[in-house]
Amino acid sequence: MRAAVIQFPGSNCDRDMAVGFDRACGHNSRAQMVWHKESSLPAGLDIIGIPGGFSFGDYLRCGAIAARSPIMRSVVDFANKGGYVVGICNGFQVLTESGLLPGVLMRNSNLKFLCKDIDLKVETSNSAFTNAHRSGDIVTYPIAHHDGNYTADTDTLKALHGNDRIAYTYVNNPNGSVDDIAGILSENRRVLGMMPHPERLNDPALGGNDGAKLFESIASALVSA
Amino acid sequence: MKARVHVTLKNGVLDPQGAAVKHSLGTLGFDGVERVRQGKTIELDLSETDAAKAEAQVKDMCEKLLANTVIEDYSVEIL
Numbered sequence: 001m002r003a004a005v006i007q008f009p010g011s012n013c014d015r016d017m018a019v020g021f022d023r024a025c026g027h028n029s030r031a032q033m034v035w036h037k038e039s040s041l042p043a044g045l046d047i048i049g050i051p052g053g054f055s056f057g058d059y060l061r062c063g064a065i066a067a068r069s070p071i072m073r074s075v076v077d078f079a080n081k082g083g084y085v086v087g088i089c090n091g092f093q094v095l096t097e098s099g100l101l102p103g104v105l106m107r108n109s110n111l112k113f114l115c116k117d118i119d120l121k122v123e124t125s126n127s128a129f130t131n132a133h134r135s136g137d138i139v140t141y142p143i144a145h146h147d148g149n150y151t152a153d154t155d156t157l158k159a160l161h162g163n164d165r166i167a168y169t170y171v172n173n174p175n176g177s178v179d180d181i182a183g184i185l186s187e188n189r190r191v192l193g194m195m196p197h198p199e200r201l202n203d204p205a206l207g208g209n210d211g212a213k214l215f216e217s218i219a220s221a222l223v224s225a
Numbered sequence: 226m227k228a229r230v231h232v233t234l235k236n237g238v239l240d241p242q243g244a245a246v247k248h249s250l251g252t253l254g255f256d257g258v259e260r261v262r263q264g265k266t267i268e269l270d271l272s273e274t275d276a277a278k279a280e281a282q283v284k285d286m287c288e289k290l291l292a293n294t295v296i297e298d299y300s301v302e303i304l
Contacts, residue, residue, distance in 0.1 A: 061293055064290065068289075106239075106296065107241055107242060110241075149241075
């Protein structure tokens, strides 16, 4: 599995994400770190990770400046050609701002920064990101965000529900997201955005490794593809 | 030439910050505030000297970066 992780000024989960990719493929390859000012991606990539953090200090809107970085044009091209992309937390915000995923992540409804473990329901196992689960599985992942309140227009929500594109929902909605949405898939199911942080729960020393399932799903889907 | 952009949440989009400000105003004794909407102002100094061209440029900036038109409206003033 050839993975790349994009780094913006203010990214802070980039290394955790790279470790997730590396472990899932048995360290057969190492994820490449790509600085946002690059204009092209390494050749032969299978998947790109957009990490969590506070890219560009969350100035203007979370993810807005990062989404207009030079490298993002290549990421959008890669996704439009059927490439796999996963964005976690700030990465999800960057994906909505870049137009790769619909909707927007607004300020949490209680206006608080939320940093805790929460229960999530895996809504679909039908994706390269969730195939190691069964639909309906409950997982506990950390969240750490101020702007995770997902919203979208009615037509978008209808399309997300109708085409099984909601990947995860919150069991107890912490941030006001419409329909408890915590993660969504693109129309071709190859782009995932999610607010919770599986990459921060990927080592027993950090409290567990349930989050490895995301990366294992990706590795098994991409190896068998 | 200067331009001023106002970005506000669209009507119908819940504005939790506006709601918190309204609540706080009530606590301070400012009764009768029926609604508060919070937004932002962005001021730009432009080298363009033609007002119509400047306005067109700034609108393009709003569409591409300054506003997220999924949830935000914008207005442009050329000063």
